[in-house]
Amino acid sequence: MNILILSVVVLIYLLMVGYVGYVAWKRTSSSEDYMVAGRNTHPYIMALSYGATFISTAAIVGFGGVAGQFGMGILWLVFLNILIGIFIAFVFFGKRTRRMGKKMGALTFPEFLSKRFDSKFIQYFSGIVIFGAMPLYASVVLIGAARFMETTLAMNFDIALLIMAAIIGVYVIFGGIKGVMYTDALQGTIMFVGMLILLGTIYWTLGGVSAAHQALTNMAYLTPQSVVAQGGTGWTSFPVLGSAWWWTLVSSVILGVGIGALAQPQLAVRFMTVESDKELNRAVLIGGVFIFVMTFTAYVVGALSNVYFFQHFGQLAVQAVNGNVDSIIPLFINKAMPEWFSYLFMLTLLAAAMSTISAQFHVQGTAVGHDIYETLRGKKSGKTVSITRIGILISVIIAVILAYILPGSVVAQGTSIFFGLCASAFLPMFVCALFWKRATKEGAIAGLLTGTFMSLFWLLFVHQKEAAGIGLCKLITGSSVLITTMPWPVIDPIVVALPLAFVVTIVVSLLTKPAEDEVLDSSFEKISSN
Known part of the structure; x- marks a missing residue:
């Protein structure tokens, strides 16, 4: 790539982001501004911020x-992303979250749950879960962007990581959630245009929609024997029902991320940034179209890259990248696309990384400053924003360190782990908080602890991919996993932990004393649509 042209393009982009971040900083004057954008965000900004963060x-x-x-x-997963992550999230969860959050005066997702169940433990423990687990997600997003910079610019991977982290950290620390959401809207627009062009270009390159998909279907005989042995049947057909390949695709990839979106702290808090239900209604279409274009394009291009690599290099996509699937998309862009698109896609990935990581850093910071520090201290200190900014800085440092030490092909895996953990820990409590008055504090806490620790147990001792890699199970028991009988080693933690957490939440709630009327009145009664 021409370094001069690239430098100019990136400089213009960073100046735009910097200006938007500056505007957000000027408009941030209170804790409410810093954490929920003053509750008056425009639906276009909210929808693109939600989508770009997602x-x-x-x-x-x-x-x-x-x-x-x-x-x-x-x-x-595209279907679940739109049905659950947009429609159900906005229409059913978003409206109640916005109304109840405003009525209770909640500024963060953990505080929302805490006030609904009148439990400080829920707030600081949820903050600990978020601050402890989210760096994994943030680090894999950083890795994704750095891998593209490494491949495209022949840049040292470590330097790319530091540059990304430094830029994002600055505008999140000073601009708060307004800085995050304003820049998200700009970045989401760039992402949308870049992915639309990519979708059209790959079909044009491979001879059209029908020709491209037929060519991929005809390659089924090239499926590696190791994949066939696990139940793989090709790239345009589903794996054998109940096979290891099927369980990995369905439980870890599709269900983990598809369902986990409902309980993402960085997404849920966005519902509390708009003024009324009307804004959420307007945001549904914008968010749905955005998510469809982004996910459909990424997944189709990833699958069809096999056709391109085989036709031009006689290799499958995984073979072309020496087994590191995180490099398939970057390599395809650099080999198949014209040079000008590499500049545009560079910005697309920068925007995608910066929009998501900025939200993650902000949520981790508020978890430290508002949900952990202030809750354990027992009173407001007047230093919430300052402590939050320190929490953000710590989060940036941890994410960079993790990005250095994590192995290859970890981006999708790390995302699935975090989404699954959030779903198991928070979703039962969140659903009951919104829709079931009989849910009690004791039930919510029991479900929170069950979902969190069952997920961690399954990751460390049962799920083959993580348990074998971490090695704790082998150290203690001498075996890489506790249960070797198929399909348990390939069943994702969410399949076990989420239903169990729901059952525990409901059973314990029914066995304990209902919440006081004044607690319920503070969140449920006379909630208007404004």
């Missing part, structure tokens, strides 16, 4: 690469 380099690079490995079956 879809990151983890989706484009990580899951796009997984599509190159698993094929078109991953398109079921």
